[in-house]
Amino acid sequence: MTVLTGWGRTSPSRATVVEPASADQLSEVVRTSPHVIARGLGRSYGDPAQNSGGTVIGSGHLSSIGPPGPVMDLGAGVSLDELLRVCVPAGWFVPVTPGTRFVTMGGAFAADIHGKNHHRDGTFSRHVQDITIMLADGQVRTVAAGDPLFEATAGGMGLTGFIVSMRLKMRPIQTSRILVNTVRTNDLDTLLATMLEADVHSSYSVAWVDTLATGANLGRAVITTGEHAAVEDLPDRLRERPLEYSPKQFAGTPAWMPNWALNRVSVAAFNELWYRKAPRHREGQIQSIPAFFHPLDGVRDWNRIYGDRGFLQYQFVVAETEVVRHALQKVSAARCPVFLAVLKRFGPSNAAPLSFPMSGWTLTLDIPTSVPDLSGLLDELDEEIVAAGGRLYLAKDSRMHPQHLPRMYPDLEAFRAVREQVDPGRVWRSDQSQRLGI
Secondary structure (H helix, E strand, O other): OEEEOOOOOOOOEEEEEEOOOOHHHHHHHHHHOOOEEEEOOOOOOOOOOOOOOOEEEEOOOOOOEOOOOOEEEEEOOOEHHHHHHHHHHHOEEOOOOOOOOOOEHHHHHHOOOOOOOHHHHOOHHHHEEEEEEEOOOOOEEEEEOOOHHHHHHOOOOOOOOEEEEEEEEOEEOOOOEEEEEEEEEOOHHHHHHHHHHHHHHOOEEEEEEOOOOOHHHOOOEEEEEEEEOOHHHOOHHHHOOOOOOOOOOOEEOOOOOOOOOOOHHHHHHHHHHHHHHOOOEEEEEEEEHHHHHOHHHHEEOHHHHHOOOOEEEEEEEEOOHHHHHHHHHHHHHOOOOOOOEEEEEEOOOOOOOOOOOOOEEEEEEEEEOOOOOHHHHHHHHHHHHHHOOOEEOOOOOOOOOHHHHHHHOOOHHHHHHHHHHHOOOOOEOOHHHHHHOO
8 A cells, every 4th residue: 555646745645556567467457456547657736646545557567669750659658758768869759748758658648738839739639549448347449539438538537447558640850959939028918919929830839927926017927939940950069969869857856845945935036036037039049858848857856845735736728818817816916936837828629528728828826735725715716717618627636626527627428428338337436536526
């Protein structure tokens, strides 16, 4: 029995963790365990990869990586980090990456991850040709995009079966570098207008937002957009090895950090420094893939900086920009020490009933759990998001109220119908599915 948490280090629960060494062992565990759930690298922030009193199955043995090419055969336990080390030097890149490379392929599909290019390229599942999945009876099935089981599994948080492998369509690249443009904006209106304009011609875009700014500076931000660099874009010193890729972690966070380390004073100082050091306008800066896509991965165990009380990552999507404004106003008024706040723009949603993205704006906030009356603040935001037709991201959630789920995910019954067909006994179960009644 092992105590597990998500990346936010909240809501611990105890489960039996097993790591099957073969497909036969995996099938045996699934068929003989009353309740099971899959777990990759534990980067979901809440409790979807926990199973209190039950069994949690690791995917480490599913580590096969096929030859680099336009379509790659991947075991579900392969991490994005491992994949990039193989495919980038060969001239291929993943079609969608989140803010960390320490997620597995199975987890990426189960959460239907998105990246800085959703407005152009959609979610991870839209680039998967097919998946092989073990069902509750231990049988294995391969399903292609468009199949109801494929769509229910994309974003289904492991509740339809255990993903064994997939075929992922890759993106050709000439170099391992990104051409980055940076713009600093003074307020929310300018931020929104600038992002709308930038997204017309940018493949990747994201904004860091200063949540402690108030008044006329509410929503001041640093926007970065990017494109994959061609060989001719590189300086001479980089052209000799245009596809060189060697990500590193330069520091580690101590195992123990005081809960008061992140407070309004320290975060305000950080936010001011971060905002001021950004250029007002800069074009064509060359950055590495890790620096542009996965900056926090350079700090090992960075989630420890929040202390032993942990933190919540609160991510929502809405069509209305006023909800984003109100969220920033509420967070600032509550004096929440948020140093990581990210705004992105989503394109249309897809056919997967529990996939998170929909057309609009998504704001992500890392909030220490020590904030006074945090539950009340987030409950108020939940109500406004629901009323605006928005939703929260299940891969980040650790405290959503179950009554909001059907309104946030109007295709929930379509998901439940598929689940009833493939798992009528509810073998696949997580703390999250129990908490929300999924």
